[in-house]
Amino acid sequence: MENIKIRISNETDFERIFEIWLENQSQAIGKHVDSTDIEGFRQDLSRLFFKTPRCFFYVAELESRQIIGWQGLLPLLSNPIVGKYMAQSSTYIDKTFVNRDVGSRLVEYAVNDAKRLGIEHIYGWVKADNAATNKISENFNTHKFFIPSPNGGGLPDFNLYVVIV
Numbered sequence: 001m002e003n004i005k006i007r008i009s010n011e012t013d014f015e016r017i018f019e020i021w022l023e024n025q026s027q028a029i030g031k032h033v034d035s036t037d038i039e040g041f042r043q044d045l046s047r048l049f050f051k052t053p054r055c056f057f058y059v060a061e062l063e064s065r066q067i068i069g070w071q072g073l074l075p076l077l078s079n080p081i082v083g084k085y086m087a088q089s090s091t092y093i094d095k096t097f098v099n100r101d102v103g104s105r106l107v108e109y110a111v112n113d114a115k116r117l118g119i120e121h122i123y124g125w126v127k128a129d130n131a132a133t134n135k136i137s138e139n140f141n142t143h144k145f146f147i148p149s150p151n152g153g154g155l156p157d158f159n160l161y162v163v164i165v
Contacts, residue, residue, distance in 0.1 A: 003062070003063055004060050004061070004062060004068070004102060004105065005060070005061055005062075005063070006058055006059070006060050006105055006106060006109040007058065007059060007061065008056070008057070008058055008113075009049075009057035009058060009059045009070065011050065013057070013059050013067060013070075014045075014046065014049050014050070016059075016067040016070075017045070017049065017057065017059070017067070017070045017092075018041075018042055018045055018046075020067070020068075020069065020070060020092045020093070020094050021045060021070075021090075021092050022038065022041070023094070023095060024092045024093070024095070027127075027130075028092070028127065029127070029155060029156070030127060030155065030156040031154065031155070048072075048074060052074075052075065053075075054074075054075050054083070054084060054087075055072065055073070055074050055075065056072065056073040056074075056087075056110070056113065056117065057070060057071070057072050058070065058071045058072075058106060058109055058110055058113070059071075060093075060097075060102045060105060060106055067094075068093065068094045068096070068097040068102060069091070069092060069093035069094060069097060069102045069103065069106055070090075070091075070092055070106070071089070071090065071091045071106035071107060071109065071110045072088075072089070072090040072091075072110075073087035073088070073089060073110050073113070073114060073117075073119065073122065074087060074088045074089075074090060075087065075088070076088045076123055084118065084119075085118065085119060085120045085121065086119065086120070086121045086122075086123065087114060087119045087121075087122050087123070088122075088123050088124065088125075089107070089110065089122045089123065089124035089161075089163070090124075091103050091106055091107055091124075091133075093106075098132070099132070103132060103133075103136055104135075104136045104139065107136055107139075107140075108139070110122070111140060111163060111165060114165045115165055119165055120164070120165050121162055121163070121164060121165065122162070122163040122165060123160065123161070123162055123163075124160070124161045124163070125147070125158045125159075125160055125161075126158060126159050126161065127156050127157070127158060127159075128146060128156065128157040128158060128159050129156075129157075130159075133159075133161070134159075137161050137163075140163045140164075141163065141164040142161050142162065142163050142164070143161070143162045143164070144159055144160070144161055144162075145159065145160040145162075146158075146159055146160075147159070147160050
């Protein structure tokens with residue numbers, strides 16, 4: 001396999017970031033994305049990527065420059081004082097490259113950059129049965145909380161991970 005480079009994203013990465021996000025939603029939240037909703041989701045993610053302050057995106061790419069995964073540190077709270085110290089983590093990997101250590105490398109890069117940015121806590125919501133994330137979380141100063149689906153609703157059970165940077 002080619003070497004993988006982790007870097008800060010740029011605007012030309014957005015479409016690939018969205019493709020990887022979209023292909024992973026059934027795994028991430030346990031729900032199928034209806035084709036009529038795709039353009040609205042593209043606009044929402046585009047707004048985060050291009051227009052929201054304190055959104056940081058990182059990509060994993062091969063030597064061929066193919067993006068195979070991404071990591072985001074996104075604003076958790078709207079309070080500009082408290083919010084600058086907290087971020088929500090999102091990690092998505094091209095399904096072809098799962099179980100090749102891409103996710104852990106992206107998370108490690110983001111945690112190290114969070115230190116530089118002054119972020120002190122990183123929060124991540126992950127399906128409780130996501131074994132890969134459970135393994136990755138062991139590498140950090142992490143607290144884990146189980147959050148059951150409300151009233152057996154349309155979402156699966158989640159673990160909330162809090163990484164102390």
